Amino acid sequence: MRVSELIDPITKDWDVGKLTRCFMERDVGLIRKIPVAPTFTDSWCWRDDTNGQYQVRHGYKLMVSVQDSGHPVSFAWKDLWRLKIPPNILNFVWRCIHGVLPTMVTLASRRVDVDTMCHLCKQHPETLRHLFLDCIHVQALWDSAPLMQIASDDDFVDCFSKWLAMADGQIVKSCIAACWIIWKHSNALVWNSKVWLLSSLKHDITHTLIAWEEGLEHAVPPLSAMTTVDSHLCEEQGTVCIFVDASVFHDSGDGFFRAIIKDNAGAYLAAKNGPLRCIGDAFLGEAMTVKEALSWAKERGDNKVIIYSDCQIVCRWFSGMTRDLS
Template identity: 25%
Template sequence: MVPPKLWKLLWKIQAPPKIKNFMWRALRNCLATSENLFKRKIGRSPLCQICSTHPESVEHILLLCPWVQGVWFGGNLNYRINHLEITSLWHWLHDILLSYSNRIDDQNWLATQIVFTCWNIWKSRCKAIFEHKTPSPHSTITATRVGINNFMEAVKLSRSPHITANERTSTSPICWNPPNVGIIKVNVDASWNHNNCRAGIGVILRDSCCNFIAAKAIPSTASSALEAEAQAVLHGCELAHALACTSVIIESDSRGIIQCLNGDIARGAWAIYPILNRIREQQTLFHSCRWSWISRVANEAADLVASLAMARMSNEVWVHRPPSSLTHVLNKDGLPCPPHV
């Protein structure tokens, strides 16, 4: 019997009503699985129509079918299913949600990840049966991440007042400004193509005299523009640490990312919580590290590097000597006659 505490937690999960309803049906074993249809003398066989080796129970569909293992391990949870621990869906969900973390924010994030993952596994299973499409762990993971991000962004927009044009421009620097002496400024940006989820990450480091230190173009993939921007901040931190920078300012033109990092990341964009958490871990490696929002106009150099990354197949790093395509932007930002490659 499903404990009342689990039902209470289920209805509080950050997810659309259709996904909550789906989880309610799954926990009550009301889904049209092959096993249930066979018991009601509607189906011809209780076996899973994908693996054809085990009865298709709810637990098998969402947790135990061989192709599903890659979804749980390759997704945000990096969770490895232990077949011996799975007795029923509600037992598993109860144990992982109520025993996994003592922090309510972590528990909420975990619950959202789980229900969206279950929902997209079910959708992939249905496409495999009714549309004869081979289920893909990668596609299911991507659909889960996109679904979570879109839902959380919609929730955030519904709760936040709209930012007016005057508010956007009143605090927006119209040009890049060098940092104080002893501080390295790390500008980051990301380009993202929603059609194929490809992303280009741009990072550029300069000092208080506007001197070019390094830049890096990183081709990547992301389920949303927000995730790509978060990746850019993470790569900026990693490059600055690799170059032994001790005091840095990370500048991004993504207001959402900067707001998350300056606040409680557990209450920010949950879809990118793992990346935000890694950024916070990188922050501890510096003597001083703070985040700052910058307008897109003033972040032109990082934007150009991100565009370069979109056209590349592998990472490219420039140290001390920037690429020629960056020279005119760096000159405009104040770099005195930089050498280029």
């Protein structure tokens, strides 16, 4: 039976007799509430739009309002999108929230033949929660982070929701930066056999936060690009430019500095190198290199000095243009 057969061809309305014979009393009442318009041609329409027209934002709104894996996908996306972080990092967070980041447990759930144990501790399955928060090799990264509100049975989506609820953009960005660096270093360990060093992770997290804070437009050019002296900075007679760089070896903790002095015309004057006691800390090594260069300049009697460094973070620290996020 077609719907048209339930409509009286004379009155152009529902045939109550047929409805009574075919349906229960309750259903008859519901059907009669549906307006009949036989003169209109049937067409598709989107019920959540007053004009019946589908738009991508309508589908997105519907998608984020349904339940997924026991979580309301109506996650605080607006709060997340307001954060001033690169698009690829936002995509990374999106993948984490939707459970599609390829951790070992996620890969195994998609029938990929992999060992689900964490490649760092070898003791627990590598879930998002374990990799980013619970593994003994990452816990030290969260010593100063506000994790007291995270319950032991919270999964990663719960944790991230609580971070956003703190309404502190800097805290949220710090948590995201930590997760991003942990993910990058974990992949480097698995695919490139890179040594896992906590000091290296802390270095990269701090560098990442400052890059997000100030933008790449403030980046200091690398030492290899600083082959000429900026004449507008060295116009005053007697000014010297010192180019400095540090090398730190995380496996041994050893560090070394090197410095080259040029006059205001760019001519070579002197060079120096030596060891540093920076205990494997790259930032400390770069800062101590500047100290060594200034001490050397004082010994030489150079009173007008411009320092060139390829470390953006140290330059920001010395110029006072950024906060200390270490």
